[in-house]
Amino acid sequence: MHEFSVCQALMEQVTVIADQHPGGRIVGIHLYNGPLSGVDSTLLQHAFEFSKKETLFADCLLSIENHPLRVHCRNCLNDREIAVNDWTCPVCASLDTEVIGGEELILAQVQLDVP
Amino acid sequence: MCDACGCTSSPPSQKDKPLKLMSAVFAANNDAAKHNRNHLQHHGVLAINLMSAPGAGKTSLLEATIDALSGRYRLAVIEGDLETENDAQRIRAKGIPAFQINTGSACHLDAVMVHDAMHHLDLDTVDILFIENIGNLVCPAAYDLGQHFNVLLLSVTEGDDKPAKYPVMFRIADVMLVSKTDLLPYLDEFKVERAETHLRKLANRAPVIPISIRNGAGLSQWIEWLEQQFHSLQQNVPALPEKDHQHL
Ligand SMILES: Nc1nc2c(ncn2[C@@H]2O[C@H](COP(=O)(O)OP(=O)(O)O)[C@@H](O)[C@H]2O)c(=O)[nH]1
Ligand SMILES: [Mg+2]
Ligand SMILES: [Zn+2]
Ligand SMILES: [Zn+2]
Ligand SMILES: [Zn+2]
Numbered sequence: 001m002h003e004f005s006v007c008q009a010l011m012e013q014v015t016v017i018a019d020q021h022p023g024g025r026i027v028g029i030h031l032y033n034g035p036l037s038g039v040d041s042t043l044l045q046h047a048f049e050f051s052k053k054e055t056l057f058a059d060c061l062l063s064i065e066n067h068p069l070r071v072h073c074r075n076c077l078n079d080r081e082i083a084v085n086d087w088t089c090p091v092c093a094s095l096d097t098e099v100i101g102g103e104e105l106i107l108a109q110v111q112l113d114v115p
Numbered sequence: 116m117c118d119a120c121g122c123t124s125s126p127p128s129q130k131d132k133p134l135k136l137m138s139a140v141f142a143a144n145n146d147a148a149k150h151n152r153n154h155l156q157h158h159g160v161l162a163i164n165l166m167s168a169p170g171a172g173k174t175s176l177l178e179a180t181i182d183a184l185s186g187r188y189r190l191a192v193i194e195g196d197l198e199t200e201n202d203a204q205r206i207r208a209k210g211i212p213a214f215q216i217n218t219g220s221a222c223h224l225d226a227v228m229v230h231d232a233m234h235h236l237d238l239d240t241v242d243i244l245f246i247e248n249i250g251n252l253v254c255p256a257a258y259d260l261g262q263h264f265n266v267l268l269l270s271v272t273e274g275d276d277k278p279a280k281y282p283v284m285f286r287i288a289d290v291m292l293v294s295k296t297d298l299l300p301y302l303d304e305f306k307v308e309r310a311e312t313h314l315r316k317l318a319n320r321a322p323v324i325p326i327s328i329r330n331g332a333g334l335s336q337w338i339e340w341l342e343q344q345f346h347s348l349q350q351n352v353p354a355l356p357e358k359d360h361q362h363l
Contacts, residue, residue: 002222002254010140017134028133031140038257038283039140071318085279087318097318105140109133 003043006105007051014110015056021112026060028111034067034102035084041066069102144258147226151233151261158238161345162246164260166284167268168277169250172294174202175328176268176337177245181209183338188242188345193232195224196247212236223254226261243345252277256284264289264344271295271305278313286317290324290340297327 010029018026033041041064048062068081075094082090087097139145155162165173173196181190192213194203203215214232216224229246236244246262248255267288269277272295278285285291291314293307311323322340326333 002257005221005225006140006257009143013138013140013142017136030133036283036286038254085282085313086316088316095315095318099318107136107138107140109135111133 003039003047004051006039006044007047010048010107011051011055011057013107017110018056018112021114024112024114026056026110027113028109029060029062029107030109030111031062031064032067032104032106032108033064034104035069036099036103037105039105065108067102067104070100071097072100073097141257141259144226147230148259148261151226151230154230154233154238155244155261155263158241159349160238160241160244161348162244162260162262162264163341164246164248164255164262164265165268166248166252166255166265167250167270167294168252168273169196171250171268171270171273172328173247173250173268174205176292176294176326177206177247178209179328179331179334180245180338180341181206181211183334184243184341185209185211189240191236191238191241191244193229193236193244193246195228195249197249202247212241218249222249222251223258224248224260225258229260243341252281252284256281256287263348266290266292268292268294269310271298271302271307273305275305275307275310276313278310278317282317285314286319288314288319288321290322290337292333292337293323293325295327295329296325296332297329 014026014029018024033039045062045064052058052060069084070079070081071087071089072079073089073092073094074096076089076092078089078091079100080090088095089097167173177192184190190211192206192211194206194213194215195218196202197218203213206213214235216228216232218224218228224246246260265287267285269291271293293310299305307325314321314323324333324336324340326337
């Protein structure tokens with residue numbers, strides 16, 4: 001699984017940010033993850049715990065907030081939360097729906113401990 | 116304003132001040148994919164990303180496609196799948212340039228690997244570039260390579276509920292090929308219509324084409340789809356002059 005390469009990309013991204021704030025210790029990372037991002041939150045959490053040892057991230061807590069899958073129905077114009085493998089509109093049963101949330105894997109926040 | 120990281124707060128002076136970022140973790144890959152797309156557009160190349168579970172028949176489909184198109188279109192292949200190490204050799208045996216990406220144990224191709232491979236091919240002499248992704252229904256879905264279309268193979272020896280089990284992958288299919296249909300008489304449990312229903316439940320209207328390399332079923336439909344995409348690309352996207360090329 002590719003959660004290790006995702007973890008690598010995340011750490012590189014956060015390192016660039018931390019470099020802008022000299023002396024800052026990275027103590028927290030907050031992510032938003034949707035069910036269509038292709039990344040499994042649990043596996044990413046494991047990859048992070050495994051990779052962080054003896055790095056800049058040793059004291060960093062990773063928290064991942066799982067976002068729901070939401071669609072907009074072009075037929076009845078409602079927005080609804082739906083199951084990941086059935087995007088039928090729960091209101092009017094149309095399949096003319098488009099995803100409006102749940103594709104994202106977002107680095108929402110980084111917490112630095114600055115002396 | 117800290118412009119390096121794009122956060123709107125000034126660098127934190129207090130302890131533990133959170134930096135609000137809202138940046139995509141896949142941003143680096145997405146930028147590389149955009150770069151690849153520019154290359155392809157400049158050279159007027161149609162790029163097809165072939166994805167499936169291991170052994171669904173990607174390389175066999177490429178061989179049959181080469182037989183149907185060579186002479187009329189200039190083809191090239193980027194091989195990522197290591198299920199059989201000689202996939203690139205199978206393609207070269209047909210006189211088509213193929214570059215094998217050595218991914219080691221990687222479970223997907225990313226845009227940087229494909230960029231590197233593209234620079235080993237002479238894109239000026241290519242009309243259609245096929246990228247055979249690694250046999251995996253999970254990871255490749257998360258990595259845009261710069262392709263124009265995603266082609267998904269679902270073989271009848273797998274379950275017809277694969278689109279429901281791997282929605283992240285199947286939702287991005289631009290065409291779904293149900294492969295190895297010559298085996299359908301031996302597989303009561305697989306129904307093409309059921310596979311299609313599961314795909315439709317992902318609000319995906321992509322064409323579903325049942326194919327068999329063994330008896331040739333559906334291949335003309337697949338070739339027709341491919342030619343259509345090539346010609347509409349040629350008409351809609353005139354080749355762009357390549358700007359100063361910033362290498363990745
Ligand atoms: N019966 C049958 N077997 C096929 C068909 N297409 C491919 N195969 C077989 O499936 C196996 C895997 O095919 P291959 O093209 O290497 O799959 P890949 O791993 O997706 O590239 C090989 O033994 C092929 O001969 C088909 O249409 N019908
Ligand atoms: Mg293959
Ligand atoms: Zn993987
Ligand atoms: Zn509706
Ligand atoms: Zn380049």
